Amino acid sequence: MTLLLLIRHGENEYVKTGKMAGRIPGVHLNEKGQKQAQALGEALRETPIKAIYASPLERAMETAAPIAESHKLVIQQEADLMDTHVGKWQGKSWKLLALKKEWKIVQNAPSRFRFPEGESFPECQLRIVNVLERAIKKHNKPQDIVAVVFHADPIKLAVAHFIGMPLDHFQRLGCDTGSLTAIHAGETGAHLVKMNYRPPFDFLPKKK
Structure with missing residues (x-):
């Protein structure tokens, strides 16, 4: 089975x-974020990672860079790992959005919501899972480990898929910045190993 390391x-x-x-360009890591990225790179230095995939948004690529550098890997950018396409809601105030009648649907029945001129959560989940399943098929040797750096909601949607959680419950999961979620996945199913975990990652295997 493949060990997926889903990193926010x-x-x-x-x-x-x-x-x-949303997908606003030019959002870079701040000082704390840079430290989180360096900590991830250092914590995963001795983990035998076979490949690293990332959302092309700057905050994801900058987080992936120290991990890729420590393993001498090229980051494989995947557009389908981008954050949720929130359409007209992008750049809008959270406080104002929370006043909209649609907000209750977003929070309580997200499977029935589509962002204006954007995508639905099921569509977002499908594209994310497709990327991860391709990675699983490509890196399917015993003990293969793949790092994937992307965004909070897509990570939670992926976890919901792999553990059989109804999509409407995915917001019950936590996913902090700089965190790692580990899933064993393959033809026989999937197993959630850790969720929203911070360095050190003492549960991961080391290079021999």
Whole structure:
């Protein structure tokens, strides 16, 4: 089975604006986020990672860089690992969005919601899972480990898929910046090893 390391990007300053980032370009890691990325790179240095995939958004690529460097790997950018396409809601105030009638649907029945001029959560989940399943098929030798650096909601949607959780419950999961979620996955099913975990990663195998 393949061990997937699903890593959320580090902290960035846009979070402090109180607005929904979505796919806004130019959102870089702040000082804390850079430290989180370096900590991830150091903590995973001795883990035998075979490949690293990442969302092309800057905050994900900057988080993936120290991991790739420590393993001399090329980051494989995947557009389908990008954050949720929130359409007209991108860049809007969280406080104002929470006043919309659709907000209750987002929180309580996200499977029935589509962002205006954007995508639905089931569509987001499908594209993310497709990328991960391709990675599993490509790296399917025993003990193969693949790192994937992307975003909170897509990570939670992926976890929900692999453990059989209804999509409407995915927001019950936690996924902090700079965290790692580990899933064993293969033809026989999947097993959630760790969720929202911070360095050191003492449960991971080391290079021989």
